[in-house]
Amino acid sequence: METTKKLGLWTLVMLIFVPTFGFGNITTNAVALGPAAIPSWLAVSLLFFLPLSGMIAELASANNGKGGGIYTWIESTLGPKWAYIGTWSYFIANLFYLQMVFSRIPVMVSWAIFGENRFNDSNAYLLPYIALALALILTWVATKGVKTFSKLSDFGGKFTLAATIIFIVFAILGYFTGTPSATEFTASTVIPELNTSYFSTFSWLLFAVAGAEVAGTYISEVENPKKNFPKAVIIATALVAVSYIIGSVSVCLIASPEVLENAGLKDAGYVVYKILAENWGISGKLIVQLYAAILTLTSIAAYILWMESPIRAMFSEVPEGTFPSFLTKKAEDGTLKNALWTQCVIVLILIAVPLMGLNSIDSFFKLLTDLSSLSLVIPYIVLIAAYLVFRLKDNQAPFTMFKSKALALSVSVLALVLSIAGFFGAGLDYIVGAESTAEAVKSITMTYGGPVILIILGYVLTLLTKAAHKKKNNNDISKAS
Structure with missing residues (x-):
């Protein structure tokens, strides 16, 4: 009898770590916050990521044997309506993420070919096209x-x-062998200023630690899941937190806040590699071209997979009749071609929105980062609410990270507050910096309108589909009788 090999502890740790951790998240937040990103990573890891990972571990443990994923976890406590909203909003976040990555690919190609970004403010309008x-x-x-x-x-x-890893090792090694730090680490530079600019990028930190939920779909394939799954979540959480903190220190050693700010969100990740190579007497242009070339090829492959895999997960978890049959129709190999093209049409519309007036490449990438971040916060808000209800009902999972009910409720309320703050904070800078009421309304609409409208449309779509499905079933019963 053939047996399927089960996933071990460290395999599961890597399944969580790899999609969660990203070097681009380090440089993005370093551009926005400078050295203040270092304690920010620590705070977000301890106050949000660790509690969220613990909630996911408990909910996954309680639903072991069912289809893993946020739909199952939310449905088990809040019911199918909120499970659908949480899953659909997760799908919406992916749409905005795809919008962002399609705009990043030309920049990657430019660095690979020329060793620099040839897209500046004068031709930034080309990126959406x-x-x-x-x-x-x-x-x-x-x-x-x-x-x-x-x-x-x-x-x-x-x-x-x-x-x-190479970047972090050589940045730290360079410092200890005589290369002075490019950043001055003092209390005034490291401690964040709690102003609107800080809170407007707070959701970026939450977005950067997203990913623990992806392992939920593998819980039935894990060796000794009651023990190994929650343990893997906790280990991966610690690994992600430490990596972001050490990575941020390394970036600050290599580039000053002024250099990072001048590079902007689009180029900081390449600039720091170029500087590091030159610090070691190597051609920075050659290194960054090689890095960007490999990153371009592998990223395109990853994006193609990421376009398809959330759709497959979305339609495999929700009950039959939730979506129109046009969207759930599969090819022989299981590919959901109609759903892929529908997703494409939505992304095309989202990409076209910035063409209405954004002429700065930095403001363009900032908007895309904000949209991706605040959209992903929404399913986490629903997921945390599901865990709150789970513990309020005195349910006990086989694995319980928060033994005390009071502790469980406290950390989940804190994570919920941080999620809501991240959602509303994403558009705060636009509103405060607006020169008129009309400009503020436009900024609010551009930042929040897309995610909210798409979530509402998705809910309306499922209501109409379920009504049609129910009518069809009633007709079939009538004909049979």
Whole structure:
């Protein structure tokens, strides 16, 4: 009898760590916060990521044997309506993430070919148009099947992790062998200023630690899941937190806050590699070209997989009749071609929105980061609420991280407050910096309108589909009788 090999503890740790940790998250927050990103990572890890990971571990443990994922976890306590809203909002976050990555690919290619970013404010308007073409091309590729890209994507994850480790090691080694720190570490530079600018990027920190939930779909494949799954979540949480903190220190050693700010969100990740290479007497241009070339190829493969995998997960978890049959129709290999093209149309619309007036490349990337971040906060708000109800009802999971009910409720309320703060904080800087009421309204609409409208439309869609499905079933029963 053939037995399926179970996932071990460290395999599961890597399944959580790799999609959660990203070097781009380090440089993005270093641009926005400078050295203040270091304690911010620590605070978010302890006050949000660790509690959230513990909640996920408990809910996954309580639902062991069922289909893993946020739909199952939310449905078990809040019911199918909120489970659908949580899952759909997770899908919406992916749409905004795809919008962002399609706009990043041209920048990657520019660094790979020229060793610099040729997209500046004078031609920033070209990025959305290139992104529109990429969305169409990569969707077409995804409809042809994504299995061929899995190995390249897997290599990309390992390459990015290896490149990050190399960066951290050589940045710290350079400092201890005589290269002075580019950043002055003092209380005034490290302690965050709790102003609107800080809170407007707070959701970026929450977005950066997202990912513990992806392991939930593997719980039935884990060896000794009651013990290993929660343990893997806790280990991965600690590993992610330490990596972000050490990575942020390394970036600050290499580049000053002024250099990072001048590089901007689009280029900081490449600039620091270039500076590091030059500090060691190596051609910075050559190193960054090689880094960007490999990153471009592997990222495209990863994006193709990421276009398809959330759709597959979305339609495999929700009950039959939740979506129109047009969207759930599968090809012979299981590919949801209609759903992929529908996703593409939505992303095309989202990409076109910035064409209405953004002419700065930095403001363009900031808006995309804000949209991706605040959208992903929404399913976490629903998930945390589900855990609150779970513990309020005195339910006990096989694995319980928070033994005391009072502690469980305290940490979940804190995580809920931080999530809501991150959601509303994402658009705070736009509103405060607006020169008129009309500009403030436009900023609010652009920042919050897309996610909220898409979530409402998704809920309306499922209501209409369920009504049609119920009517069809009633007709079939009538005909049978």
